[in-house]
Amino acid sequence: MRIALFITCVNDIAYPATGIAVTRILRRLGHTVDFPTGQTCCGQMHANTGYRAEAMPMVRNYVDVFDRYDAIVAPSGSCTAMIRDQYPRLHPPATSVAARTFELSELLVDVLGVTDVGAEFPETVTYHPTCHGLRMLRLGDRPLKLLRQVRGIRLVELGDAEECCGFGGTFALKNPAVSGAMLTDKCARVRETGARVLAAADNSCLAHIGGGLDRHRSGVRAMHYAEILAATGATS
Amino acid sequence: MNRPGVDRSGTGGAAAPATGSGRIRTPLPFPTAAKPAVADAQLRANLHRATRTIRAKRARVVDEVPDWEALRDAGSAIKADVQRRLPELLEQFEASATAAGATVHWARDAAEACRIVVALTRAAGADEVVKVKSMATQEIELNEALEAAGIAAYETDLAELIVQLGEDTPSHILVPAIHYNRAQIREIFQRRMPDAPPDLSDEPAALAEVARAHLRRRFLSARVAVSGANFAIADTGTLVVVESEGNGRMCLTLPETLISVVGVEKLLPTFTDLEVFLQLLPRSSTGERMNPYTSMWTGVTPNDGPQAVHVVLVDNGRSAVLADPVGRPALSCIRCSACLNVCPVYERAGGHAYGSVYPGPIGAILSPQLTGVADNASLPYASTLCGACYDVCPVKINIPEILVHLRQQAPHPVAEKATMRVLAWVMRSPRRWATALRLARVGAGPLGAYRERRSGARTLRRLPWPASAWTRSRDLPLPAPQTFREWWEKQ
Numbered sequence: 170m171r172i173a174l175f176i177t178c179v180n181d182i183a184y185p186a187t188g189i190a191v192t193r194i195l196r197r198l199g200h201t202v203d204f205p206t207g208q209t210c211c212g213q214m215h216a217n218t219g220y221r222a223e224a225m226p227m228v229r230n231y232v233d234v235f236d237r238y239d240a241i242v243a244p245s246g247s248c249t250a251m252i253r254d255q256y257p258r259l260h261p262p263a264t265s266v267a268a269r270t271f272e273l274s275e276l277l278v279d280v281l282g283v284t285d286v287g288a289e290f291p292e293t294v295t296y297h298p299t300c301h302g303l304r305m306l307r308l309g310d311r312p313l314k315l316l317r318q319v320r321g322i323r324l325v326e327l328g329d330a331e332e333c334c335g336f337g338g339t340f341a342l343k344n345p346a347v348s349g350a351m352l353t354d355k356c357a358r359v360r361e362t363g364a365r366v367l368a369a370a371d372n373s374c375l376a377h378i379g380g381g382l383d384r385h386r387s388g389v390r391a392m393h394y395a396e397i398l399a400a401t402g403a404t405s
Numbered sequence: 406m407n408r409p410g411v412d413r414s415g416t417g418g419a420a421a422p423a424t425g426s427g428r429i430r431t432p433l434p435f436p437t438a439a440k441p442a443v444a445d446a447q448l449r450a451n452l453h454r455a456t457r458t459i460r461a462k463r464a465r466v467v468d469e470v471p472d473w474e475a476l477r478d479a480g481s482a483i484k485a486d487v488q489r490r491l492p493e494l495l496e497q498f499e500a501s502a503t504a505a506g507a508t509v510h511w512a513r514d515a516a517e518a519c520r521i522v523v524a525l526t527r528a529a530g531a532d533e534v535v536k537v538k539s540m541a542t543q544e545i546e547l548n549e550a551l552e553a554a555g556i557a558a559y560e561t562d563l564a565e566l567i568v569q570l571g572e573d574t575p576s577h578i579l580v581p582a583i584h585y586n587r588a589q590i591r592e593i594f595q596r597r598m599p600d601a602p603p604d605l606s607d608e609p610a611a612l613a614e615v616a617r618a619h620l621r622r623r624f625l626s627a628r629v630a631v632s633g634a635n636f637a638i639a640d641t642g643t644l645v646v647v648e649s650e651g652n653g654r655m656c657l658t659l660p661e662t663l664i665s666v667v668g669v670e671k672l673l674p675t676f677t678d679l680e681v682f683l684q685l686l687p688r689s690s691t692g693e694r695m696n697p698y699t700s701m702w703t704g705v706t707p708n709d710g711p712q713a714v715h716v717v718l719v720d721n722g723r724s725a726v727l728a729d730p731v732g733r734p735a736l737s738c739i740r741c742s743a744c745l746n747v748c749p750v751y752e753r754a755g756g757h758a759y760g761s762v763y764p765g766p767i768g769a770i771l772s773p774q775l776t777g778v779a780d781n782a783s784l785p786y787a788s789t790l791c792g793a794c795y796d797v798c799p800v801k802i803n804i805p806e807i808l809v810h811l812r813q814q815a816p817h818p819v820a821e822k823a824t825m826r827v828l829a830w831v832m833r834s835p836r837r838w839a840t841a842l843r844l845a846r847v848g849a850g851p852l853g854a855y856r857e858r859r860s861g862a863r864t865l866r867r868l869p870w871p872a873s874a875w876t877r878s879r880d881l882p883l884p885a886p887q888t889f890r891e892w893w894e895k896q
């Protein structure tokens with residue numbers, strides 16, 4: 170299957186390891202992956218902050234770049250939710266490509282029918298289901314199904330897992346006090362698990378929670394779950 | 406007769422309907438108003454405990470209902486139907502209520518509604534009224550208007566009474582005193598209730614008992630009662646109040662004159678429609694299978710209950726909400742407060758930060774629509790768009806979608822607008838975007854190498870304004886030494 174990568178702007182610049190991990194997983198499973206370089210950003214930040222007109226060229230660019238692929242995969246619950254949930258409303262011609270855009274765990278579990286991607290990661294890991302993955306995409310336990318098959322992994326449950334971490338895109342900047350309070354609570358729950366790694370399906374939420382964990386020198390590493398699925402043994 | 410400007414086409418006619426007034430405007434922007442609440446450890450603990458308890462209770466009793474999703478769909482559909490033909494249903498309600506002996510009044514805004522209630526109270530020769538807990542009367546600031554007219558208003562709902570005695574404003578739709586704990590309530594009672602015993606304990610039963618004794622005297626002496634209504638039924642002219650304590654029933658039956666202040670969106674087409682809402686409301690709000698008291702009254706019954714019944718139908722900005730097809734579902738709200746109890750922002754900020762009688766997620770979409778978004782511009786941003794509110798809403802109001810819709814109408818800060826425009830300009834061209842990525846990576850290169858040498862981390866601890874909003878609570882990751890597209894091109 171010819172799969173196109175939508176790496177998302179945040180991953181491209183700050184978290185290239187996540188895109189590399191997605192590429193490795195899919196190749197390991199025998200698929201051809203393509204990275205159309207005409208891609209930029211899904212427009213979520215603009216649309217959700219109230220700049221719909223500014224987001225529209227990005228929406229149209231996404232359709233131009235990705236419409237020719239059978240499946241598009243993005244390692245981000247919130248960008249996938251933007252494309253699948255908002256695009257058809259913002260720009261009706263995007264409806265078909267939106268339906269072919271999947272978050273990584275959807276592609277692996279639903280489209281490709283795999284849960285064991287041949288990974289090994291001997292660490293204690295806790296998983297935070299990010300809001301858009303949880304409530305807009307309804308990812309359910311797909312990422313956990315994949316993580317459970319990873320050799321050597323010890324998964325521990327996160328308290329109040331379904332509660333928002335307080336990132337919310339520009340919310341973190343516009344409402345710093347409330348966002349900071351939510352972050353403090355989320356970090357406390359993460360530390361209570363005793364896990365060494367916090368995994369999630371969105372690097373922007375991870376930048377926020379990870380930034381909080383680093384600030385308090387917790388020693389917990391925030392990591393996109395794709396990087397765990399790409400790991401083959403030696404702790405990276 | 407003075408009728409509200411209900412837009413009959415429902416599609417936003419030529420003249421824009423008037424916006425609302427009263428306590429629906431934020432005096433301070435939400436982030437500023439939230440700051441002291443976030444810093445108040447006692448308040449946060451009170452809110453945390455209360456919202457968690459009630460949301461667990463709600464989840465339990467909702468799980469028991471096998472057709473909950475179908476009920477939500479039905480509730481949502483009935484409300485959408487009401488919004489499509491509101492003018493017609495209002496006229497039907499007026500005709501049925503009048504035929505049953507009630508008098509219907511129309512109020513365009515808060516001031517007009519208050520004037521009507523004051524005039525009716527004076528006409529009844531009363532200088533005090535007892536009140537059933539009502540959002541609409543808080544919205545129009547009726548207590549203040551009555552006081553200015555020399556009429557004392559006594560709240561009879563326990564939590565409302567606490568808030569009134571504490572000279573505070575409610576912080577929650579259903580649990581107005583949610584921000585107080587037992588010890589704080591005991592202190593308020595002792596300070597403000599002359600008849601409270603000096604050795605009053607802070608046991609809930611003891612607190613409820615002194616309040617009951619205090620209120621009984623009020624019920625027996627009052628000649629006028631003021632209520633709201635949860636539902637107003639068009640085909641029968643019936644008003645419905647759903648409550649837990651029974652104080653409402655006392656107000657609705659003992660006084661000679663009853664004045665009900667009702668938002669125009671409270672209409673239901675037929676009496677049978679109640680079936681759906683009497684299942685949705687108690688489970689969503691108090692987490693009970695059924696509320697203890699449901700009172701219904703249809704006009705006047707000779708020699709039984711109030712002999713003068715007035716209904717004041719209040720518009721106060723609702724026609725403006727009705728005119729916007731995307732924002733309109735906010736009028737479906739049945740004030741159950743389920744969205745407040747699951748909202749992580751409400752849990753930290755408390756109700757007062759929203760500056761309106763409607764706090765939490767519903768307040769964030771309703772208040773700006775009632776006043777016009779420019780007058781409440783910070784509220785649509787008082788959410789992370791996490792979607793928990795939409796999941797619990799018994800009438801399926803897509804709160805995140807409406808928040809984003811209102812953000813399009815909000816006036817944007819100049820610096821933000823400039824930044825967003827430049828970013829959009831860069832991001833809409835793949836060539837410019839690739840160049841920007843390379844420049845950002847190169848620019849951050851030495852910084853990153855420096856940080857890495859010093860601490861092994863590629864993050865920043867402290868940045869000047871405006872990035873300080875980020876680094877106050879968390880480190881900032883630096884661009885990686887190689888972007889993804891550089892890696893892709895190299896392999």
Ligand code: SF4
Pocket residue numbers: 689737738739740741742743744745766767794797798799800801802
């Ligand atoms: S918006 Fe929905 S959940 Fe919130 S108070 Fe209204 S009906 Fe209840």
